[in-house]
Amino acid sequence: MRKLAEAVAKYIGMALGIHEEELDLLAKSFGEGSCQVRMTYYPACPEPERAVGMTPHADATGITLLTECGNVAGLQVLRKDNCWVTVPPVPGSIVVNLGQIIEVYSNGTYRAPDHRVVVNKEKERVSIATFCNPSPSLPVGPSPQLLAATGLPPIFQTLSNSEEFMQRFYSRKLLDAVPFIDSLKL
Numbered sequence: 001m002r003k004l005a006e007a008v009a010k011y012i013g014m015a016l017g018i019h020e021e022e023l024d025l026l027a028k029s030f031g032e033g034s035c036q037v038r039m040t041y042y043p044a045c046p047e048p049e050r051a052v053g054m055t056p057h058a059d060a061t062g063i064t065l066l067t068e069c070g071n072v073a074g075l076q077v078l079r080k081d082n083c084w085v086t087v088p089p090v091p092g093s094i095v096v097n098l099g100q101i102i103e104v105y106s107n108g109t110y111r112a113p114d115h116r117v118v119v120n121k122e123k124e125r126v127s128i129a130t131f132c133n134p135s136p137s138l139p140v141g142p143s144p145q146l147l148a149a150t151g152l153p154p155i156f157q158t159l160s161n162s163e164e165f166m167q168r169f170y171s172r173k174l175l176d177a178v179p180f181i182d183s184l185k186l
């Protein structure tokens with residue numbers, strides 16, 4: 001999963017026009033970073049419209065790699081037009097979701113989408129999410145090359161690394177009604 005996150009990070013960097021040393025640093029930092037795994041079991045629910053599998057949230061991580069076991073739909077993503085759309089499970093596939101560290105790095109070009117999980121009347125569901133973070137070698141802030149190339153001002157603060165990002169996230173989470181990422185906006 002770490003190798004996959006490294007490759008995805010590299011392609012995201014390339015798509016943003018990042019090159020040379022900064023691209024290597026971005027990819028390497030995912031190759032060396034921490035991965036946390038969350039396995040979630042959603043039992044079948046007789047009244048799915050009255051229950052929630054997982055409440056809406058955006059992942060406060062770098063890149064999330066999700067394996068859905070057993071071909072049961074449940075994951076939904078909030079589209080730009082504010083509609084929840086189901087992500088159809090594809091057997092053997094890995095769903096790549098972007099977390100808020102990539103939203104910050106891309107200065108808002110890539111969004112960390114809100115997503116949630118609904119439960120199923122007949123079938124239980126299991127998912128395995130691997131949250132991949134960059135190592136502390138990567139500051140968490142808008143990409144310097146991206147800002148230079150676009151001439152746009154940074155819309156987020158720069159934190160020294162993903163550990164500081166996570167610490168801030170957890171210390172705010174208890175208080176917060178506003179999305180964490182908004183607290184980093186300049």
Ligand SMILES: O=C(O)CCC(=O)C(=O)O
Nearest residue numbers: 038040059075117127129
């Ligand atoms: O179970 C899923 O499909 C999604 C899980 C998820 O969003 C999470 O663990 O952050």
Ligand SMILES: [Fe+2]
Nearest residue numbers: 057058059115
């Ligand atoms: Fe999530």
